[in-house]
Structures are given as structure tokens and as C-alpha cells.
Amino acid sequence: xxxxxxxxxxLSIQEGENATMNCSYKTSINNLQWYRQNSGRGLVHLIxxxxxxxxxxxxxxxxxxxxxxxxxxxxxxASRAADTxxxxxATVPSNDYKLSxxxxxxxxxxx
Amino acid sequence: KAGVTQTPRYLIKTRGQQVTxxxxxxxxxxxxxWYQQTPGQGLQFLFEYFSETQRNKGNFPGRFxxxxxxxxxxEMNVSTLExxxxxxxxxxxxxxxxSLGDEQFFGPGTRLTVL
Numbered sequence: 237x238x239x240x241x242x243x244x245x246x247l248s249i250q251e252g253e254n255a256t257m258n259c260s261y262k263t264s265i266n267n268l269q270w271y272r273q274n275s276g277r278g279l280v281h282l283i284x285x286x287x288x289x290x291x292x293x294x295x296x297x298x299x300x301x302x303x304x305x306x307x308x309x310x311x312x313x314a315s316r317a318a319d320t321x322x323x324x325x326a327t328v329p330s331n332d333y334k335l336s337x338x339x340x341x342x343x344x345x346x347x
Numbered sequence: 348k349a350g351v352t353q354t355p356r357y358l359i360k361t362r363g364q365q366v367t368x369x370x371x372x373x374x375x376x377x378x379x380x381w382y383q384q385t386p387g388q389g390l391q392f393l394f395e396y397f398s399e400t401q402r403n404k405g406n407f408p409g410r411f412x413x414x415x416x417x418x419x420x421x422e423m424n425v426s427t428l429e430x431x432x433x434x435x436x437x438x439x440x441x442x443x444x445x446s447l448g449d450e451q452f453f454g455p456g457t458r459l460t461v462l
Contacts, residue, residue, distance in 0.1 A: 267448050269450065271451075276435060277456065278351070278437060278453035279439075280453070281450045281451060284450055324390065326390075328448025334380070334392045334405070334448075340389065
């Protein structure tokens with residue numbers, strides 16, 4: 237079963253705009269990770285945020301975590317065509333090793 | 348460092364056959380995890396190996412098995428293939444050790460089609 241659920245399922249934006257997607261999860265976590273997948277290929281790790289962190293930045297990416305609401309958001313600023321991909325959140329439960337992935341958000345960036 | 352490699356990249360089998368997929372992790376990584384990705388079920392965890400021992404297992408039938416060798420390379424095997432086993436099988440490696448939920452480095456996947 238999937239721990240995380242992303243919202244929206246799909247997003248279409250113009251190049252240069254910002255894209256925001258959200259992830260909600262069910263149980264307490266050790267950390268939450270965001271991954272990108274281009275067209276049925278392997279996943280690429282974007283950012284990891286630990287349960288005691290509230291916000292993290294990496295280049296044009298900003299991730300927030302609200303453990304009280306069991307939710308996270310990923311913001312991509314100044315989007316580019318190369319950002320077109322599916323984005324997945326993955327949670328690591330507090331007492332476990334395995335990643336549990338959400339269904340993903342498909343982002344399309346129009347030129 | 349070379350990334351995670353998976354072989355073969357594409358595979359076509361018929362129902363009832365068995366299949367073995369191979370994964371070579373990043374040099375120095377001791378943990379290897381396997382995932383199944385399908386349009387209907389999404390990304391699902393199969394199992395994780397660390398230092399040749401299965402450390403964690405997902406909710407898959409016994410037809411799915413795996414192993415890890417002393418050089419950290421891993422194989423997964425699916426016996427008595429069913430149509431529903433058609434999927435992208437992804438392998439991921441991480442340094443492992445005592446860290447819970449390390450960043451995972453994924454391979455390109457093996458696309459299995461069962462006819």
C-alpha cells in the first residue's frame with residue numbers, strides 16, 4: 237500500500253512559472269524524500285528532509301515539511317522544459333528502512 | 348563513480364516461465380532495494396538486501412525472490428510468471444549501514460513484458 241499521496245495528479249505550466257505539488261502521508265516518519273522520473277526511466281533523488289526539519293532548499297527546489305499535518309510540498313521555481321517529468325514523494329516510516337512511494341504528480345512545462 | 352546498472356534492460360517472457368534480473372550497485376554501496384512499477388499500482392517495494400541478508404520485504408508472493416552476493420551485486424527472480432508481473436523493475440542502491448531510509452540511487456530499470 238502507498239503511504240504518500242500527491243496532489244495534484246497532473247500539472248501543466250508555462251516555462252518560467254513556478255510549480256507546486258503536495259504530498260500527504262499517514263504514519264510518523266523518519267524522513268521524506270522527493271524523486272523525479274523522466275518518461276519511464278529510473279528515478280533521480282532530488283531532496284531529503286528529515287522529520288525535525290521544516291524547510292530545505294536545493295537550487296530551484298524548495299521543500300517544506302509539516303509533521304503535525306503529515307504533509308510536504310515541493311516547489312520548483314522558474315520552471316524549464318527539462319523539468320517535465322513525474323515527481324514522487326517517498327516516506328520512510330519511523331521504525332523502518334523501506335521507502336513508500338506516492339502515486340506521483342506529472343508535470344508538463346510548456347515552452 | 349559508475350551508477351547503478353541493471354541487466355537486461357528489456358525482457359519478453361511468456362506466462363509460466365521464470366526470469367532473473369540483475370543489478371550492480373554503486374561501488375561501496377552495501378544496500379540494494381528492488382521496486383516494481385506498474386501504471387495501476389505505482390511504485391511498490393519488493394525487498395531490500397544488506398550485506399547479503401534480506402533486511403526488509405514488501406507484500407509480494409513467494410514467487411518473487413532475491414539474493415545478494417558478497418560484492419553487493421543483487422539478483423531478483425520471478426517464477427511462474429503471470430501477466431500481471433509485466434512492469435518496470437527498478438533497483439536502487441544506498442550506502443546502507445545504520446541510517447534509516449538513506450537517499451536511494453536508482454538504475455534505469457528492466458522492462459519486463461509477460462505475454
